[in-house]
Amino acid sequence: MLRQYELVERVKTYDPDADEDLLNRAYVFSVKAHGSQLRASGDPYFSHPIEVAGILTDLKLDDKTIATAILHDTIEDTVATQGEIERLFGPDVGRLVDGVTKLSKIETQTESERQAENLRKFLLAMSSDIRVLLVKLADRLHNMRTLHHIAREDKRLRIARETMDIYAPLAERIGMYGFMEEMQELAFQHLEPDASQMISSRMARLRETTGANVHRITGALESLLRAKGLAASVTGREKRPYSIWRKMAARQMSFEQLSDVMAFRVIVDDETDCYRALGIVHGRWPMVPGRFKDFISTPKPNGYRSLHTSVLLGGEQARIEVQIRTRLMHEEAEYGLAAHWAYKQGNDGAPAREAYPWLEDLLEVLQDAASPEELLENARLAMFQDQVFVFTPKGELYQLPGDSTPVDFAYAVHSDLGDSCVGAKVNGRVVPLRTRLVNGDQVEILKGKVKAPDPAWEAFVASAKARAAIRRHVRNKRREELLAMGAKLLDAVAARLRVALTDEIMGPALGRLKLHDRQALELAMAENRLSDDQVSEALVPGATPTKRPRTGKAKAAAALSIEGLTSGVGFLLCDHCRPVPGDRIVGVRHSDAPIAVHIIDCDHLADEDGEWMDVKWGADSAGAAARIAVVLHNQPGSLASLAASIAAHNANIVGLQLKHRDREFHTDIFDIEVESTSHLATILGALRQVKAVVSAERVRA
Numbered sequence: 001m002l003r004q005y006e007l008v009e010r011v012k013t014y015d016p017d018a019d020e021d022l023l024n025r026a027y028v029f030s031v032k033a034h035g036s037q038l039r040a041s042g043d044p045y046f047s048h049p050i051e052v053a054g055i056l057t058d059l060k061l062d063d064k065t066i067a068t069a070i071l072h073d074t075i076e077d078t079v080a081t082q083g084e085i086e087r088l089f090g091p092d093v094g095r096l097v098d099g100v101t102k103l104s105k106i107e108t109q110t111e112s113e114r115q116a117e118n119l120r121k122f123l124l125a126m127s128s129d130i131r132v133l134l135v136k137l138a139d140r141l142h143n144m145r146t147l148h149h150i151a152r153e154d155k156r157l158r159i160a161r162e163t164m165d166i167y168a169p170l171a172e173r174i175g176m177y178g179f180m181e182e183m184q185e186l187a188f189q190h191l192e193p194d195a196s197q198m199i200s201s202r203m204a205r206l207r208e209t210t211g212a213n214v215h216r217i218t219g220a221l222e223s224l225l226r227a228k229g230l231a232a233s234v235t236g237r238e239k240r241p242y243s244i245w246r247k248m249a250a251r252q253m254s255f256e257q258l259s260d261v262m263a264f265r266v267i268v269d270d271e272t273d274c275y276r277a278l279g280i281v282h283g284r285w286p287m288v289p290g291r292f293k294d295f296i297s298t299p300k301p302n303g304y305r306s307l308h309t310s311v312l313l314g315g316e317q318a319r320i321e322v323q324i325r326t327r328l329m330h331e332e333a334e335y336g337l338a339a340h341w342a343y344k345q346g347n348d349g350a351p352a353r354e355a356y357p358w359l360e361d362l363l364e365v366l367q368d369a370a371s372p373e374e375l376l377e378n379a380r381l382a383m384f385q386d387q388v389f390v391f392t393p394k395g396e397l398y399q400l401p402g403d404s405t406p407v408d409f410a411y412a413v414h415s416d417l418g419d420s421c422v423g424a425k426v427n428g429r430v431v432p433l434r435t436r437l438v439n440g441d442q443v444e445i446l447k448g449k450v451k452a453p454d455p456a457w458e459a460f461v462a463s464a465k466a467r468a469a470i471r472r473h474v475r476n477k478r479r480e481e482l483l484a485m486g487a488k489l490l491d492a493v494a495a496r497l498r499v500a501l502t503d504e505i506m507g508p509a510l511g512r513l514k515l516h517d518r519q520a521l522e523l524a525m526a527e528n529r530l531s532d533d534q535v536s537e538a539l540v541p542g543a544t545p546t547k548r549p550r551t552g553k554a555k556a557a558a559a560l561s562i563e564g565l566t567s568g569v570g571f572l573l574c575d576h577c578r579p580v581p582g583d584r585i586v587g588v589r590h591s592d593a594p595i596a597v598h599i600i601d602c603d604h605l606a607d608e609d610g611e612w613m614d615v616k617w618g619a620d621s622a623g624a625a626a627r628i629a630v631v632l633h634n635q636p637g638s639l640a641s642l643a644a645s646i647a648a649h650n651a652n653i654v655g656l657q658l659k660h661r662d663r664e665f666h667t668d669i670f671d672i673e674v675e676s677t678s679h680l681a682t683i684l685g686a687l688r689q690v691k692a693v694v695s696a697e698r699v700r701a
């Protein structure tokens with residue numbers, strides 16, 4: 001275990017201005033807080049946080065991060081409190097330790113791939129400060145190094161699996177390949193002990209039989225490059241069991257078929273030297289076709305840069321892999337963002353912005369930061385800032401767009417759940433459905449019996465999936481209502497004609513109307529694209545007794561009798577005020593047109609230039625069409641219940657305009673044939689009793 005002064009010294013070597021006092025106080029506090037607690041290894045517990053801090057000094061991290069590492073388990077595992085840490089070590093360290101503690105509380109709930117990916121993203125999103133994540137990864141790395149001390153196999157396996165699925169890929173995501181590889185190798189030993197053993201022993205045998213020797217090849221490479229005037233440092237190693245295992249699995253090969261189990265790394269001064277070194281290596285040994293990759297001219301998406309090739313070593317008939325890179329590329333590859341940060345501190349060269357295109361936003365922040373401290377504090381992982389991660393009651397994790405609500409969550413789980421959602425609990429409390437979810441919320445959806453998403457939801461949902469589902473549902477409901485409406489209109493026409501809507505009648509009628517089925521006809525009637533007369537004519541050609549000609553502003557009303565008009569004199573009812581028997585009316589005589597009949601206070605009377613005449617409804621008036629506007633709650637079946645009520649009062653709907661709906665209400669205009677104003681009043685009264693109806697009024701125009 002690192003002693004106190006050793007740890008401080010290490011930090012001082014790369015940061016002479018580090019706060020020595022802070023580090024000393026953190027060290028003493030942690031040792032005291034963990035007291036006599038022991039690790040599974042039998043070591044005192046405090047050796048763990050000190051070693052974690054040690055790992056982070058390799059990354060040359062700042063004093064606050066090192067202090068955080070030293071204190072990272074105190075809140076979770078000792079009596080120390082968040083307040084205490086903040087008071088003693090300042091708000092920054094307090095916030096960082098709190099961040100690490102929160103990450104540690106997140107337990108893997110399921111092992112499916114999708115869950116693992118979500119959990120990785122969640123951890124990234126929760127790590128609002130990159131240092132929190134670095135401490136967490138170092139913590140996990142040290143736990144993996146000491147995992148063999150844990151006696152319970154199920155616990156060991158769980159931790160190893162979690163490391164393989166969550167933490168190693170996370171390390172990779174932020175470019176920390178050194179961490180990633182070590183975690184994978186350690187996890188592999190626990191997860192696949194037999195395979196791990198088998199590969200290790202076969203490698204030992206290979207070394208004996210081929211005489212291929214890492215040390216010898218390293219020397220050969222180095223002297224070759226030096227002879228050509230290139231200063232390069234070469235390191236070599238045998239590939240590690242897990243990476244061999246993966247290759248065997250990926251290429252379906254046996255161990256014997258794998259020949260390149262050794263890899264060498266050539267580190268040179270600059271990019272030009274990388275290509276020179278490549279030329280020298282290829283000039284000396286034949287390259288393996290198809291294995292050369294230039295990640296310098298085309299870096300990997302995460303910014304990784306290097307030249308990769310494989311060559312055949314003649315005598316041994318062994319293949320070796322060679323990676324060629326500059327020192328900067330190497331540090332970036334090993335320590336990812338952390339290396340980037342170290343360079344930013346001024347140790348060496350400028351950070352290669354273009355090397356991290358995927359962290360564009362983050363780098364923007366980095367470059368605006370005034371000090372290394374501010375830089376790290378601002379180093380938010382911008383790529384997941386517009387996402388929110390929430391849990392089901394069973395602990396499954398879902399990734400949703402930022403600003404998502406319980407409705408978005410419901411639709412993300414299943415569209416049926418979204419459709420039948422009536423309420424939601426967040427963290428156990430009932431909340432309005434428009435509540436914005438935040439990271440880590442646990443969301444439970446309360447289901448209703450029927451699937452009836454509220455069109456009003458569309459105003460606040462954040463996900464495209466929820467929005468599309470709500471729209472689709474509203475559209476379908478709308479169609480159902482129109483069909484119910486159209487069916488009633490069609491039945492009414494058939495009843496007037498006294499025909500049954502058999503296939504023999506319907507078939508030719510649809511043909512005449514150029515419609516392909518009965519539903520299309522009902523829809524056309526409901527949407528007022530076909531008049532009753534057109535439909536009766538199609539059903540029984542020639543049987544339509546009275547064709548009501550549509551003449552501009554007024555309709556003929558031959559079935560009406562109006563006192564004061566000479567029998568046989570034509571008249572038209574005003575199309576604006578739509579008088580019905582019982583209304584006080586006035587006639588206007590024109591020289592070349594039928595007499596126009598208006599309600600006494602019709603606006604259009606002002607425009608009439610003819611001669612006014614007194615008229616009254618005749619005793620045998622049969623009825624006329626009044627226009628009414630009905631405001632309805634936007635709910636399933638409202639239109640059909642309305643139509644039913646009108647029909648129940650012996651009135652015909654002769655025209656219908658469906659106005660655009662808003663989220664809660666819609667207004668529909670009906671023209672209904674009534675006997676009189678009192679008949680109309682009865683119908684309006686009845687309509688107002690319908691549950692879905694907000695208001696029903698007679699209107700003009």
Ligand code: MN
Nearest residue numbers: 048072073139
């Ligand atoms: Mn720990």
